[in-house]
Amino acid sequence: MNEKFDVVIIGGGHNGLVAACYLALSNKKTLILEAKSELGGASTSVRAFPDFDANLSRYSYLVSLLPDQILRDLSIDFETISRKVSSFTPTTRNDRNIGLLVNRQLDDESKDSFIALTGSDLEYKKWDAFYNDLFKLAQVMAPTMLSPLLTRFEMKQLAIDNGLSQVWDDFIERPLGEVIRREFSEDLVRGVVLTDALIGTFTPADNLMANICFLYHLIGNGTGEWKVPRGGMGALVKKLTARARELGVEIRTDSKVTKIGDEGSFKTVEVNKNEIIATEFIAANCAPQILAEILGATPPKYTKGSQLKINMLLKKLPRLKSGTDPKAAFAGTFHIDESYAQLEKAFQEAESGKIPNIIPAEMYCHTLTDNSILSDDLNKAGYQTLTLFAIHTPASLFDHDNEGAKAKMLSQILHQLNQYLLDPIEECLAVSANGTLCIEVKSPQDLEKDVSLPGGNIFHIDLQFPFSEAVENTHANRWGVETDDKQIFICGAGAIRGGGVSGIGGHNAAMAILGK
Template identity: 50%
Template structure:
């Protein structure tokens, strides 16, 4: 995307061209404001981009973020986005061994098939019935809470009344999520499958008294009132391309290759200083929205930075010549990898991995989850790759906090990747390395990103994909009306670090725009 010259003044300047910044810009420009988005990189999209990471291979992968749940249909409709998602028939498959026999739990394919899978794994109906009750409770909470995310922040009391179920409130908002999981389920594998939604990018134990795991779990089960995680058709870049088009068509100036270095404000007028490869300049605005982390905001405006919250994940992209065969021959790999494929994510395994990482060591059996985008949406692959049976795999590892990579990021990455793939191989009838496609130079198509890599590439503090710890979606003493306010009246936070931020949602962008417009 070519860079454009900035005008001397705008109604609003948005710092950072990630998906939230583009949402905010599109809303404001459609309301008649003059708006500029100023982006450091040579393209917009931030972490929600599609790229061809493997030289000489026409496979366009969602490089960082990869599934959609929290993006409200309201934003898609309001902005007229030409963007679609595809549902997955299989929710998850979790391989394991019982009595030395390879087996697993397939969730999906209809109620009766899922019931049969639970019965086969656990020997009875109890766990399936508990699963049904547990997720029906989550669904009711989702239907009541999700619409509030694009409204002014409710008070804790008001949200509790809206949920209208004291047992559900205790389960999700008061007791550590481990309490509810252990009350509902007895099977270690089933408990682990449930817990994983509380640990995506969040380094916490099931019983952590901070309830960081509860907040993570909540955002993973309330998306659009269903909690479904869908595949972005065309890859995640299709969403941010659509958002950029919507912002541009409404009159927004999208300016790339411009790094903002300072924001000065008196509360009513602001001046934004930026630099390019050739020069430095300033642009004035009535309001400034910052689509970056709270740490970056503090640095730009000269405030004391908030306490950092490190990331704790491994992101791996792979391109395969074929899907690997499974030791559990009762499941087709095309089903197993179409949903979320859980590896080393039993309840006890997750607890052990957390304890090892908390003690300063990479997990000996790293937990991870994998899915295959191209099974649901083959459009991200060139037609000749589809014809030859190529597939993508995206792996997201848990319980690997940034501190474990501080001494030697490259060595720790290599060790973790080796151990993670070894855990996957435990359940495969052939090594995953044998299935990797070669790139144009003959090298295996696999790349891995640690929290420190994400900090370097995307300026995520400590590699935290949420910018900071997630917050419950209600007001507190330190939040404003929309959860985007800062200590400066005309500077708002519109990125993932806002209240109700995190994930690919556009919600902070929408809410910052509403705050500017006085809604």
């Protein structure tokens, strides 16, 4: 055993890189060990279709939860771009193709769209009030994410002190489905609201798991706004990696941690079953299930992933039957068959072991907001990307035949999409030199295989509310990153408050190690 470090970080995802930067800024000798040949985990950009110079965010794709404070603290110049359009949802009314267009800043165009859908401005007014309440809650909760964990009582008191007693009750205590049904009358509007509660979360609307997922999707940076990362998600990883190296962090890829032991007051880390490294602390950027496997411990209970990710490169955007400008429809989140009733039915069918008859999905076009991920030639030719995320497609549906299930679901989703398009999506897709369409499909099983997400769960384990359920917090659960071993900390999505591309798990693990 020749080498000793202050901290060894298992895994080089964005959280591991964030933790490493904070530790290095405090003069801690830090080593990152990444099992794969490349850093970034699920936060990467890849040339998914080799014949085309287009770098797609293959897994993670939008940013909301990454606090601006982390970028400032680490001197990271990473830009995220606002989208004018929040969402567009195509539908039919009286045999007419129409759509609900909601701009990020509610305006007359949004109001007119609600009126065209529902016949009045009532749902528009309710929408405005509903999200204004959420904004107020986000303003209270978001600033606590980089501080020691509050208890449920403390967080509730904070909400009450800010006049948000009813808002707390609606979004923390009551089932979200109940609140949505109370506030909105139109099934399509109810569904658009509910979708944020179901990203990567397999649950019915009236389960509190929906509340938790919904909350994380609406409190990021105190606004809940989801922005487009300039240069794709890989740009964040590149800048974090460069900063870590600049600060003296040592990074080793193709270095799989196979065992953790003890050597006096130090922990020992076995790498690739042959090399032994000593360290005072360990920060696990890997999933808690993988950490448990390394330690020979019982893994935590968790739900497997429930999403299907589809990436596409297009020669052109398709026209819509509604007549809506494609540059507006696809710039925000484009909802496909995500009414409240459709979402609930899809959950019930998937829970019974069947592929839903109608698979709810949503997508957006990165390149309408940021075309820097395409080469100049592709931009001049009018190429675009589409990123689609299907929900209520749990891992169990792919267990028997992963490739077969993916092919069946892809065909079904494209058929559903085409009912709203003048130009079939297949005719808009770019074609590789070998004649194949530029479209790729990733199931939960693929995420487990490609980026070591157990069961394909994009949050590593089930999300938890961003506060402690303990009566009072002690040093043993001060930051929500602690384990049973005082020298080992969780610094990834599996930490409390750690889900999504946020860096919060990395920041909080670093603070715990530094004794903050």
